[in-house]
Amino acid sequence: MGEKELGLSGEVKTGSKDTQNKVDDGKYPFFVRSNTIEKINSYSYDGEAILTSGDGAGVGKIFH
Numbered sequence: 001m002g003e004k005e006l007g008l009s010g011e012v013k014t015g016s017k018d019t020q021n022k023v024d025d026g027k028y029p030f031f032v033r034s035n036t037i038e039k040i041n042s043y044s045y046d047g048e049a050i051l052t053s054g055d056g057a058g059v060g061k062i063f064h
Contacts, residue, residue, distance in 0.1 A: 015044050035062055 017040070019032045026039030033053040052059050 010050075013045070017044060033062070 017030070019034075019038065021040055022030055022032070022038035023041055024039065026041045028040055028043050030038040030040035031051050032038055053062050
């Protein structure tokens with residue numbers, strides 16, 4: 001596959017939850033600023049997305 005530009009095909013948003021909102025044995029995957037996928041019992045968005053770390057330190061280093 002060749003490279004494609006994202007252009008104006010989406011929105012940039014910031015979630016309102018942080019690692020402190022994780023729960024053991026939660027119902028949904030919860031992506032935070034680490035390679036570890038946590039769990040949570042609620043969700044903020046429903047759909048396809050490209051996720052990146054919020055602080056910029058993990059950009060290009062953390063993949064889910």
